Amino acid sequence: MKSNEIKEAALKYFTIHGYEGASLSQIAEEVGIKKQSIYTHFKGKDDLFLQVLRDAKETELSSKLQYFNKIDSKNPEKDLYGFLKLVIDLFQKNEQLKFWLRMSFFPPAHLSKAIEEEVINLEEKVQVVLESKFQDWIDAEVIVRDAAKTPTFAFLGVVDSIMLELVYGNDEKRLKDKLEASWTVFWRGISHR
């Protein structure tokens, strides 16, 4: 399917150069067609962008939800750390998460409304499922008693900081160090000891 090839190339250029910096001619060249041919598959640049955006959202959402639905253990230490590893893995094996991150925080101005909706929608869903997990662990007394929101937001903060380090991305060693440091302190902060 050629439209998928186009979306792949578009993802790459949108991620590297942003919406304004990515040109249709570059994207077309990557696929081996002329830029006019893009209009056979998409209404225009905005349409292409929004389809790439929705694909990225779906990939990220399903990956994360799937992870939490799979686990049922009473072992938050393993599960939470595993989630951080999952995020790193997602980030490194496809570009969609990096694209998503860039557009979440620095959306093209004329599409910021539409993007913001998608971002909030995804964020809420992740937060809800995460918060209920933390509530379970609190009830089971495997982590410290607290408002479930506290470890939830703190953990989302750790995820964010790891993702930033991934975006920054030129230093594998530093990533590992930051991950270990953030995780160590976070886990000490929510576990009994």
Next chain:
Amino acid sequence: MKSNEIKEAALKYFTIHGYEGASLSQIAEEVGIKKQSIYTHFKGKDDLFLQVLRDAKETELSSKLQYFNKIDSKNPEKDLYGFLKLVIDLFQKNEQLKFWLRMSFFPPAHLSKAIEEEVINLEEKVQVVLESKFQDWIDAEVIVRDAAKTPTFAFLGVVDSIMLELVYGNDEKRLKDKLEASWTVFWRGISHR
């Protein structure tokens, strides 16, 4: 000084639209001149951008270093939390930190090398002074014994996550919640209890 007005306007547009999305004509219009007049003060778009970048770097660096040089107390709880509040304050009262953050993580491709140098240079300096503070606190036994790098990186992670929330920026309540949650868990993670 007109060149400062131009840099101010440029900062604004670079921050909102990125390098590629910001046009010299928009910037000039904001100042009340024609775009060609910008060349009286700057060699071109790149020159203008790099000057704005260096100004932003200096502001951020001096603000942060000044904060840590001012404090001498043995009260990390107050000082570290105060630093987070400082970051929030810096972010909200001028655009330079937001600009800096955007360009750190999503630099225009043809200037990424120059930008990366500046970023690494700043990051190192902040890390060094922060790490020595943590070492002092560890030696004074006011926080848990650990490699100084661990609380340093963890704290930098908290700073990053707060900054991301600031970029996201449309929800004051959520910012407060995330700050409290991250801080609570972080402090529990490095303090005796």
Next chain:
DNA sequence: TCGTATTTTACGAACGTTCGTCAGTTATGT
């Protein structure tokens, strides 16, 4: 199976706009 009709896909050419930049000229103030 073959030939034809229909749809899908890609293309060249061109559109109007905007981009960053350069050159030459006019106005302002010391």
Next chain:
DNA sequence: ACATAACTGACGAACGTTCGTAAAATACGA
């Protein structure tokens, strides 16, 4: 007068987009 600053005018290049057309793939009836 001289320097500084902002102007007008123009440049080539790139942008996203539209149009009409040719080729390629598909569907279909004989």
